[in-house]
Each structure stands twice: as structure tokens, then as C-alpha cells.
Amino acid sequence: MPRSPAPPPAPLVMAETGCRAGRSPASMLQTCPYLSSVRPGADPRLVYLTDTTGPETPTGPHPPAAAAFGIVGLDRTIVWQDDAEVLDLLRYAASGPRATDELVTRFGPGRVFAAVGREWLQDPARLCQDYRVVSGEIEVTAHCNWGCVSCPVATDPKPRRTMPMPLFEEIIGKLAAAGAQYVTFQFFNEPTLDRHFAARLEVLAARGMPLALYSNASALTADKIAALQRTGVLKHLIVNIPSAEKAEFNRLTGSRHFRHTMGNTEAALAAGLPVQVVVNGVGARLERNLEGVERHFTPLGAEVYPSLTCDRAGELGGETPRTST
Numbered sequence: 001m002p003r004s005p006a007p008p009p010a011p012l013v014m015a016e017t018g019c020r021a022g023r024s025p026a027s028m029l030q031t032c033p034y035l036s037s038v039r040p041g042a043d044p045r046l047v048y049l050t051d052t053t054g055p056e057t058p059t060g061p062h063p064p065a066a067a068a069f070g071i072v073g074l075d076r077t078i079v080w081q082d083d084a085e086v087l088d089l090l091r092y093a094a095s096g097p098r099a100t101d102e103l104v105t106r107f108g109p110g111r112v113f114a115a116v117g118r119e120w121l122q123d124p125a126r127l128c129q130d131y132r133v134v135s136g137e138i139e140v141t142a143h144c145n146w147g148c149v150s151c152p153v154a155t156d157p158k159p160r161r162t163m164p165m166p167l168f169e170e171i172i173g174k175l176a177a178a179g180a181q182y183v184t185f186q187f188f189n190e191p192t193l194d195r196h197f198a199a200r201l202e203v204l205a206a207r208g209m210p211l212a213l214y215s216n217a218s219a220l221t222a223d224k225i226a227a228l229q230r231t232g233v234l235k236h237l238i239v240n241i242p243s244a245e246k247a248e249f250n251r252l253t254g255s256r257h258f259r260h261t262m263g264n265t266e267a268a269l270a271a272g273l274p275v276q277v278v279v280n281g282v283g284a285r286l287e288r289n290l291e292g293v294e295r296h297f298t299p300l301g302a303e304v305y306p307s308l309t310c311d312r313a314g315e316l317g318g319e320t321p322r323t324s325t
């Protein structure tokens with residue numbers, strides 16, 4: 001979503017890299033595959049959807065009056081342009097490599113070299129080598145102590161395995177260098193069973209790397225809550241509580257941890273940690289359970305929301321949205 005006042009459209013001069021630095025453009029060129037075009041005031045807007053954050057839109061200034069279109073790259077910033085032929089150029093070179101001479105003849109050297117300078121047109125040999133890392137999902141432990149009806153772990157439990165600290169440190173270093181904004185520890189496992197839990201938080205703190213902690217909270221003991229407080233790395237604690245009613249909880253999670261999970265989540269809230277409670281399920285049962293969990297946790301300061309589950313193509317033999325609504 002544009003946020004700041006409108007500057008004039010970006011001028012069509014060779015910019016930033018490539019040509020300005022004195023390098024000749026490659027003999028063949030192709031449009032960078034990560035570009036999106038937007039029109040001033042057009043709907044639908046460009047929206048990015050991710051697992052762990054809500055919908056996001058590109059940033060950048062309001063479109064100037066002369067803007068014909070905008071280009072958004074991996075940095076998700078809109079660059080407005082007033083020359084519609086630049087968009088024709090980018091579309092023309094999008095489906096495959098084009099001879100640079102041909103592009104220059106068709107669209108003019110100014111447009112072509114400016115697009116090369118912005119890396120909107122690239123040497124086909126280096127296409128798809130850029131990347132944008134937002135987060136890293138790290139399987140610090142393999143196993144889980146529950147068997148939720150909607151989870152593959154219920155029928156195919158994973159072995160007890162723990163990632164060694166040197167490997168973890170290496171991963172965090174690489175993610176930090178790549179610009180990752182946060183990490184998670186979850187991958188069909190329970191990260192609070194990790195014997196290195198506190199040490200991993202220290203590594204994250206040293207790197208300034210936030211943690212979105214997905215957990216069933218059954219082993220979120222007071223010392224782990226204190227470590228989360230002390231290190232300050234917690235972005236969100238997202239707790240899986242499918243029901244606030246003990247028998248239903250036990251049935252849906254295949255566990256006997258109702259008291260632990262409820263108590264530990266309450267303790268995390270009391271400690272001032274940012275807690276979200278997710279209620280997994282489908283249909284009328286989900287509605288009923290959501291109501292109960294909201295009634296219990298919303299007054300304590302938790303954000304409560306539902307999450308629709310599936311039966312993994314029948315593998316779990318559980319409820320599906322189609323059969324239960």
C-alpha cells in the first residue's frame with residue numbers, strides 16, 4: 001500500500017548498476033521473473049500472503065499524476081514509471097531471451113539500458129539467482145508428545161531427534177546474513193521438548209533474530225517462559241488449543257496434557273508474552289470449541305483465532321470441512 005507523498009516517476013536513465021558502472025549489457029537479455037506490474041489506483045491490489053503474517057502489500061510512494069504503471073521487484077517497493085513503452089519492453093522480453101540489439105532497435109537504447117541498470121532486464125544466464133528470504137522454519141526437534149486428529153504425527157510419529165547446536169548456529173548465521181526477518185522452530189514437532197531450548201534463544205538473541213514459537217505449550221515450563229522474557233526474542237507464541245474442555249481436548253490431541261497446556265499458556269500471558277491461541281478444527285465442532293477457548297483466553301489478553309484443518313486426503317480419517325458442515 002503506498003504510504004508517502006508522490007515524487008516524480010523514476011527517470012529513464014541508466015541507474016544503480018550495470019551500464020552506469022561501465023559494463024556493457026549482455027548480448028541477450030530477458031526480463032527478471034520476479035517483477036510484478038501495478039497500475040495507479042487499480043484493483044485488485046498486489047497482495048502477498050504468508051503463513052505467519054497477515055496479508056502484505058508493496059510499499060512505496062503514492063503514484064505521481066504522470067505515472068503510467070509501477071514495477072515491484074523482490075524488495076516489494078513500487079517504482080512508478082511514466083513511459084508505458086517500458087512495460088511493453090518488459091513484457092516483450094519476459095517469455096524468453098531477446099537479442100539486445102533487437103530490443104534497442106525496437107524500444108530505443110534509453111529504455112533498454114535503463115531497464116538493465118535497474119536489473120529489470122538481465123543476462124539470461126543469471127536469471128532466477130536472486131532471492132528474498134523472509135523466514136526460516138527450523139526443525140530443532142523431530143518429535144511431538146501429542147497426536148492431534150488433524151496432524152500426520154497422529155498416524156506417523158517421528159523419532160526423537162534433536163538438532164546439534166553447531167548446526168543450529170550455522171543455520172541462524174546464514175539466515176541472518178540472508179536478511180531473514182524471523183525464524184520458527186516448528187515442523188510437525190514440539191519445540192519446547194528441546195533440551196537446548198534456552199541455548200537456542202541465546203543464539204537468536206545474539207543475532208537479533210526474532211522467533212515465532214508454535215507450540216502445544218505442554219512443556220513450556222516457568223524456566224522456558226523466563227528465558228523467553230530474558231532474551232526478548234519472542235515475536236509471537238502461538239499455542240495449539242483445540243478445546244477449552246478437558247475431555248474434548250484429550251480426544252482431539254491424543255494427550256493428557258490439558259492442565260499443563262492451559263496452565264502454561266496462562267503463565268505466559270501473565271508474564272506479558274504476546275500469545276496467540278489457535279483453535280484447530282472444522283464445522284460446528286470448531287465453532288463450539290472456538291467459543292469456549294475465546295471465553296477462557298480472550299479476557300486474559302490472548303488473541304484467539306480458528307484454523308481450518310483437513311484429514312490429509314483421508315489418511316487421518318478425521319473430520320473434513322465438507323462432511324462436518
Ligand code: SF4
Binds near residue numbers: 150188189
Ligand atoms: S501438537 Fe502440533 S505437531 Fe504435535 S500432533 Fe498436534 S498438530 Fe501435530
